Amino acid sequence: MNGNSFIQIYFDSDLETKEEVYDFISEVACAQDSCQQKHGIIYQFNEREKAGSPLIAEHVLLPHIESEHVLESRILFFRLANPIRWDETIEDIRLIIAILLKKDEEEAMKKKIAAFTRSLADEGYVDRLLNLEEKKFQKEIIKFREES
Amino acid sequence: MGSKDNREQKLLLFLSKNQDYVTAGDLAEMLQTSKKTVYRLIKKINDESLDDSLIVSEKGRGYKLDYEKFINYQKSNKKYKEDDFSPDERRKRIMEELLLSSPKPINIHYLFSDYYVGESVIFKDEQIMSEELKKYHLVLERKNRTLAILGQEVNIRKAIKEIIEIFNIIDIDDLKTNQELNFNKYDVLVILDQLRHIEKGLNITIPYPYNVNIFSHLYILLSRSRKNPAFIFTDKVSQEKTESMKKDFDFYQVAKSTIHNMEQYLNNALPEIEVYFLYQYLVSSRMQGTLDSTSTLSSRVIQVTKAYINEMSTRIGINIDNQSIFVDLANHIKPMLNRLEHNIRVKNSLLSQIKVTYEGIFSSVKNVSEFVSEEFNLPAINDDENGFITLYFAKMIETSQHQHPIKTLIMCTTGIGTSELLKAKAKNKFPELEIVDVVASRNMQAYKEKYSDIELILSTVHIEEDIPIPYLLVSAMFTIDDQKRLQKKIEEIFHER
Numbered sequence: 069m070n071g072n073s074f075i076q077i078y079f080d081s082d083l084e085t086k087e088e089v090y091d092f093i094s095e096v097a098c099a100q101d102s103c104q105q106k107h108g109i110i111y112q113f114n115e116r117e118k119a120g121s122p123l124i125a126e127h128v129l130l131p132h133i134e135s136e137h138v139l140e141s142r143i144l145f146f147r148l149a150n151p152i153r154w155d156e157t158i159e160d161i162r163l164i165i166a167i168l169l170k171k172d173e174e175e176a177m178k179k180k181i182a183a184f185t186r187s188l189a190d191e192g193y194v195d196r197l198l199n200l201e202e203k204k205f206q207k208e209i210i211k212f213r214e215e216s
Numbered sequence: 217m218g219s220k221d222n223r224e225q226k227l228l229l230f231l232s233k234n235q236d237y238v239t240a241g242d243l244a245e246m247l248q249t250s251k252k253t254v255y256r257l258i259k260k261i262n263d264e265s266l267d268d269s270l271i272v273s274e275k276g277r278g279y280k281l282d283y284e285k286f287i288n289y290q291k292s293n294k295k296y297k298e299d300d301f302s303p304d305e306r307r308k309r310i311m312e313e314l315l316l317s318s319p320k321p322i323n324i325h326y327l328f329s330d331y332y333v334g335e336s337v338i339f340k341d342e343q344i345m346s347e348e349l350k351k352y353h354l355v356l357e358r359k360n361r362t363l364a365i366l367g368q369e370v371n372i373r374k375a376i377k378e379i380i381e382i383f384n385i386i387d388i389d390d391l392k393t394n395q396e397l398n399f400n401k402y403d404v405l406v407i408l409d410q411l412r413h414i415e416k417g418l419n420i421t422i423p424y425p426y427n428v429n430i431f432s433h434l435y436i437l438l439s440r441s442r443k444n445p446a447f448i449f450t451d452k453v454s455q456e457k458t459e460s461m462k463k464d465f466d467f468y469q470v471a472k473s474t475i476h477n478m479e480q481y482l483n484n485a486l487p488e489i490e491v492y493f494l495y496q497y498l499v500s501s502r503m504q505g506t507l508d509s510t511s512t513l514s515s516r517v518i519q520v521t522k523a524y525i526n527e528m529s530t531r532i533g534i535n536i537d538n539q540s541i542f543v544d545l546a547n548h549i550k551p552m553l554n555r556l557e558h559n560i561r562v563k564n565s566l567l568s569q570i571k572v573t574y575e576g577i578f579s580s581v582k583n584v585s586e587f588v589s590e591e592f593n594l595p596a597i598n599d600d601e602n603g604f605i606t607l608y609f610a611k612m613i614e615t616s617q618h619q620h621p622i623k624t625l626i627m628c629t630t631g632i633g634t635s636e637l638l639k640a641k642a643k644n645k646f647p648e649l650e651i652v653d654v655v656a657s658r659n660m661q662a663y664k665e666k667y668s669d670i671e672l673i674l675s676t677v678h679i680e681e682d683i684p685i686p687y688l689l690v691s692a693m694f695t696i697d698d699q700k701r702l703q704k705k706i707e708e709i710f711h712e713r
Binding site for chain 2: 116118119120121122123124125130132133134167169178181182183185186187188189190
């Protein structure tokens with residue numbers, strides 16, 4: 069984990085299932101809060117998936133929600149130690165980028181996050197995020213943070 | 217013969233498509249027959265082939281076509297067929313002979329001797345040919361056991377060009393090497409040389425099909441004058457027309473020198489009118505090069521072009537405000553007006569395809585052409601020309617140069633996740649879209665009011681409520697399939713406008 073910034077990187081993450089991933093994210097989202105709020109977040113992620121697949125490229129997921137349970141907007145990166153099977157249709161996932169958006173977030177923050185998601189349209193960038201080793205991976209992310 | 221022949225063809229075709237060996241079992245299945253029949257068919261094909269076996273076999277692997285032999289086999293097969301003329305082919309060949317020798321009469325016995333047909337067939341052929349020739353204002357005259365075609369030289373040449381199919385299928389680049397076409401090789405070389413001479417003289421290139429048209433014209437000129445060296449070109453060019461041709465210095469010079477070269481090649485003088493004739497072909501051809509600009513367009517050309525664009529725009533319900541189609545079309549209309557005036561027809565070999573592919577546009581163009589020819593007092597505009605014009609509008613519609621971009625909303629749950637990503641991807645690939653905003657799906661109602669003129673919603677999430685706006689669900693991956701569906705949707709929207 070890298071400090072308390074809005075971007076958090078989990079390199080070589082050993083999470084293995086969707087449930088574990090969402091559970092973990094919900095912990096980060098509402099650190100000292102009640103179980104109910106965590107459940108709310110997990111529920112929202114699952115609902116979002118019913119509406120549309122979070123798969124944005126081969127091996128890459130982008131689950132994202134906007135929620136009143138989220139205290140602080142965040143982007144979480146999970147570079148998985150081992151590729152995981154997400155559900156019946158999605159497998160071989162190596163990178164998960166989760167976006168947590170606080171309800172009624174300020175425009176500036178929204179723009180910052182939007183700028184980041186736009187950068188994911190660049191296949192080269194996604195490729196680098198998938199394959200770079202830890203130091204360089206962080207650099208790619210930091211580079212983005214400075215730009216925005 | 218039917219089914220058996222058919223099976224042989226099928227088998228050969230199947231083998232020709234397969235690079236590798238095919239087992240008898242597979243062949244039997246393909247033909248829905250027994251292996252035994254397959255063996256028999258292959259034996260028959262191999263026995264009948266001229267030299268060695270057409271189909272080779274190898275134990276344990278099956279059968280394979282000897283491709284080189286197969287091609288030869290097809291060729292020899294064709295040759296065999298060529299001796300066996302259908303009634304239609306027979307009549308065409310006879311008309312060709314008569315047209316080239318016109319107005320000289322030819323003995324009927326001699327004309328039909330190759331085809332082994334009886335009196336009644338000859339009589340019927342005469343009637344059919346006579347009907348056909350009427351289209352060109354030509355008369356088939358029967359006198360003392362001879363036939364002759366009579367009429368104006370202009371019409372005779374036109375008939376030659378259209379009846380002799382060879383002129384419709386030639387490919388200028390292929391001419392020198394293609395043996396099958398049966399052209400006189402020396403004539404071909406000389407004429408190709410003349411085409412280059414014309415292009416050089418005018419510092420332009422003559423594109424297809426106009427180059428073919430000029431080629432045919434010169435080839436027919438050679439054939440005509442050789443078959444009938446004394447033919448008298450009774451048509452005369454008026455003084456006025458000759459004067460106006462001479463004013464067009466470059467074209468006149470080139471036409472004159474080309475005809476002069478032909479005279480030398482023929483070793484025979486050609487009437488003066490040939491220069492005028494060729495000159496008309498030249499000015500009726502679309503040229504690429506220095507002449508291709510708007511500055512040289514006459515006001516009549518501009519008016520006709522505008523009439524086409526305006527009329528088409530109302531008929532197919534699109535807004536054409538693009539300059540590029542105007543220039544393109546005007547450069548086509550200019551020589552077209554000349555062709556109409558001088559009764560020169562450029563065969564449009566794509567016509568049947570155009571009619572099928574752009575049925576709607578074609579029939580609109582046909583309508584507009586009728587209107588235009590009446591409005592501007594032009595001769596009837598034929599379907600070959602309509603076909604060409606159709607392509608200009610089809611091209612414009614397909615590249616949607618005329619369309620305003622589609623106002624599009626992009627949507628996902630948050631409005632900053634997959635939707636932003638989708639925006640970036642869609643923007644690059646679909647310039648037809650004007651992405652107005654990226655929004656969260658829960659604010660749907662608010663946005664519907666804010667952007668009342670939205671034409672398309674692109675969403676990565678399913679929208680529950682019923683919305684009156686075209687809407688497309690795509691994955692955040694924006695796969696090829698998504699792109700295809702979006703392309704289709706865009707076409708639908710353009711179409712409905």
